[in-house]
Amino acid sequence: xxxxxxxxxxxxxxxxxAVAQEILDAILVAGVxxxxxxxxxxxxxxxxxxxxxxxxxxxxxxVAKALGALPAYDVEQIYVAAEAMRLRHLDASDFVxxxxxxxxxxxxxxLSQQHTVVSG
Amino acid sequence: xxxxLVVYGAPYAQQAPLTALEFARTALKQGHGVSRVFxxxxxVHNASALLVPPQDERDIVAEWVALAETHGIELxxxxxxxxxxxxxxxxxxxxxxxxxHNLHPAFVVAGLGQLIDAAMISDRMLTFAx
Numbered sequence: 551x552x553x554x555x556x557x558x559x560x561x562x563x564x565x566x567x568a569v570a571q572e573i574l575d576a577i578l579v580a581g582v583x584x585x586x587x588x589x590x591x592x593x594x595x596x597x598x599x600x601x602x603x604x605x606x607x608x609x610x611x612x613v614a615k616a617l618g619a620l621p622a623y624d625v626e627q628i629y630v631a632a633e634a635m636r637l638r639h640l641d642a643s644d645f646v647x648x649x650x651x652x653x654x655x656x657x658x659x660x661l662s663q664q665h666t667v668v669s670g
Numbered sequence: 671x672x673x674x675l676v677v678y679g680a681p682y683a684q685q686a687p688l689t690a691l692e693f694a695r696t697a698l699k700q701g702h703g704v705s706r707v708f709x710x711x712x713x714v715h716n717a718s719a720l721l722v723p724p725q726d727e728r729d730i731v732a733e734w735v736a737l738a739e740t741h742g743i744e745l746x747x748x749x750x751x752x753x754x755x756x757x758x759x760x761x762x763x764x765x766x767x768x769x770x771h772n773l774h775p776a777f778v779v780a781g782l783g784q785l786i787d788a789a790m791i792s793d794r795m796l797t798f799a800x
Binding site for chain 1: 676678710711712750751781782783785786787789790794795797799
């Protein structure tokens, strides 16, 4: 089976619903399957990357802590939408992982290179 | 073209399952294939054998089952997502000592690997999210 380029487009905040947690599970499994996996955080999804979060206080698993495991699963292509960061006054130094910040044209290029885009 | 569909939305709560059904029907009518529908997140509720829709509403579970049987489509639900939402088959009911089971027999329980596999074996995978 040939390797496929799979991009997870993460647009939901870390808490308030199960989406962030369950998509993260899917991302980790994709990494285990040795596909060419990348993750693009956009819109409120970029809040998942904030190092300063305490999901445990909500009775939830801490999403940032789980995201920190991505490199261990060979998921190392982590992208963030620049516009989402500007709108929310966030800086890459706020994030739990090293990320590549992409302007809209670069996001379009990234999406066009994928076999599959999974929304999350 | 071979499609795989992923459904995140629960029936009678979100539009996602209905839109996914319409997409599948239209794709098949136009000569495309649908290899697998993977139900994840609240989408696992599509696999309940116990839903009782009002008579003037569509029977969404029955529509999935009929579509799958007619066209040989695999209906797969994520085991991790379904167990914690109380969607369980007879095997899981026995294993976890639960008093009942509600998984429709037309659905198969699968791991998340089957979601990634769906992306690998299809030309296009579409997500139907709330």
